[in-house]
Amino acid sequence: MFDRPSSEPLIRLTTPLKEKDVLRLRAGQWVVISGTLYTARDAAHKRMAEALARGEDLPFDVDGQIIYYVGPTPPPPGRIIGAAGPTTAGRMDSYTPALLALGLKGTIGKGPRSAEVREALKQHKAVYFGALGGAGALLSQRIRAVEPIAYEDLGPEAIRGLTVEDFPAIVVNDCQGNDAYEDARRRWRKA
Amino acid sequence: MKEVAASDICARVAELCMRACTVLPPDVVAAIEAARDREESPIGRDVLSRLLENAALAAEQGIPMCQDTGLAVVFVELGEDVRLTGGHLEAAIAEGVREGYEKGYLRKSVVRSPFDRRNTGDNTPPVIHTQVIPGASLEITVAAKGAGSENMSALRMMAPAGGIDAVKRLVLETVEKAGASACPPVVVGLGLGGSFEQCALIAKRALLRSLDDRNPDPAAADLEDELLALINATGIGPMGVGGRTTALAVKVGTAPCHIASLPVAVNLQCHAARHASYRWK
Incomplete structure (x- = not known):
């Protein structure tokens, strides 16, 4: 979907991610992801944090999984989902390290992550991907199935399992502490 | 004195909500096209192409271009010589927003209070800014403002x-x-x-x-x-x-x-x- 140097093969990832998948990823690489993405944003993260604080299990096992920060539009008749692009990841920063400690291997959103999250990505061997913000119509075409998982009362903020095929994303933060946004800015900034 | 029916305002506002969320204005499309043609970064150029593709797909299929269909910010220019019949201005606009976000399968992104953060379920209330101007004209602009x-x-x-x-x-x-x-x-x-x-x-x-x-x-x-x-x-x-x-x-x-x-x-x-x-x- 995106230009890349022709010397680089397209990186295909399938969920659940294994540690060896994560270790070879580098900031700035484009990947396509197939498998299941779990949707969760502000309200769902708050509830998951509350569940953990009470010593309860999360509504799904995060080990090896990817959370996609998205609140889709409702599906019109004949479709399984509406527009489904990424939301700003930074709002989930305070919740993310605890989930990474439980084995979460990836998150997908847009915009930069905090120093704490980047440190936790290094510590727990996980990555943060950026998806194409504001391209919700286009990205929804890569979603093949939608399954309710938890917190249906949250409406657009409910947790759902999305079956995706070749979902495009860029590695923003790898598990070595690199940041694709910072690299891009350094390269393209005019003196 | 010119009369405008509240039901007409409601219907127009509903249509404006749906149109705003699915059709990118031509000046914005033109600006992204020009930027794509000028962009020196290959990946940057590719992203701009995808955004144009996304906008075209949304307009063609009538689906929102972005899942954040926003808070409805409504600008009203109301002529002093316009009289509303069969209802009230702000209520008619709110009803239009409710209808547009429901009929257009747009996301409901408004919570009723910063304390309990419970979704109102219909994307109301909108934010309404009204200017009263001389004359008998009425113009309403709906901006779907993403967070x-x-x-x-x-x-x-x-x-x-x-x-x-x-x-x-x-x-x-x-x-x-x-x-x-x-x-x-x-x-x-x-x-x-x-x-x-x-x-x-x-x-x-x-x-x-x-x-x-x-x-x-x-x-x-x-x-x-x-x-x-x-x-x-x-x-x-x-x-x-x-x-x-x-x-x-x-x-x-x-x-x-x-x-x-x-x-x-x-x-x-x-x-x-x-x-x-x-x-x-």
């Missing part, structure tokens, strides 16, 4: 001593801090002067201007040009992947202000600069 760019906006009460240089620094700082979170290429609405609340509204209204217009105030026009060049030198690029296109336009609005004040509002707008208008003749 990604809105959250990265800033308002500061600056000291006049800092002058326009301090204003430029604030704009750059705001855009740099936002990075990819604001979904660049952005449109920057810059409010200068007025009072605290007026300044923010000036910045928001500036975002409604056509991207290819020219500010009639030469000082403001020069500032727009200079800021656009400075923002596009940051290297952030389309969706933060790097490149020369971080903003499509800067739009400056000004108002007289207190001798001790320089209010500055920087309202960021994502590349999905969605708004639609209807004018009753």
Whole structure:
């Protein structure tokens, strides 16, 4: 979907991610992801944090999984989902390290992550991907199935399992502490 | 005296909500196309192409271009010689928003209170700004304002001593801090002067201007040009992947202000600069 140097093969990832998948990823690489993405944003993260604080299990096992920060539009008749692009990841920063400690291997959103999250990505061997913000119509075409998982009362903020095929994303933060946004800015900034 | 039925306002507002969320205005499409043709970064160019593809797909299939179909910010220019029949202006607009977000399968993104954060379920209430003007015309504009760019906006009460240089620094700082979170290429609405609340509204209204217009105030026009060049030198690029296109336009609005004040509002707008208008003749 995106230009890349022709010397680089397209990186295909399938969920659940294994540690060896994560270790070879580098900031700035484009990947396509197939498998299941779990949707969760502000309200769902708050509830998951509350569940953990009470010593309860999360509504799904995060080990090896990817959370996609998205609140889709409702599906019109004949479709399984509406527009489904990424939301700003930074709002989930305070919740993310605890989930990474439980084995979460990836998150997908847009915009930069905090120093704490980047440190936790290094510590727990996980990555943060950026998806194409504001391209919700286009990205929804890569979603093949939608399954309710938890917190249906949250409406657009409910947790759902999305079956995706070749979902495009860029590695923003790898598990070595690199940041694709910072690299891009350094390269393209005019003196 | 001209009469307008509240039911007509409701129906038009519903249509404007749906149109704004599915059809990117032609001036915005043209600006992204021009940016794609100019962009030096291959990945940046590719991102701009995808955004155009996304906009075309949304318009063709009638689905929202972005899942954040926003808070409905409604601007009303109400002529003094217009009389509403069969209802009230704000209620009719709210009903139109409710209907448009339901019929258009748009996302309901409004919570009733910052305390309990419970979703109202119908994307109401809208934010309504009404100006009363002479004459018998009525114009309503619906802007679907997403939170990604809105959250990265800033308002500061600056000291006049800092002058326009301090204003430029604030704009750059705001855009740099936002990075990819604001979904660049952005449109920057810059409010200068007025009072605290007026300044923010000036910045928001500036975002409604056509991207290819020219500010009639030469000082403001020069500032727009200079800021656009400075923002596009940051290297952030389309969706933060790097490149020369971080903003499509800067739009400056000004108002007289207190001798001790320089209010500055920087309202960021994502590349999905969605708004639609209807004018009753």
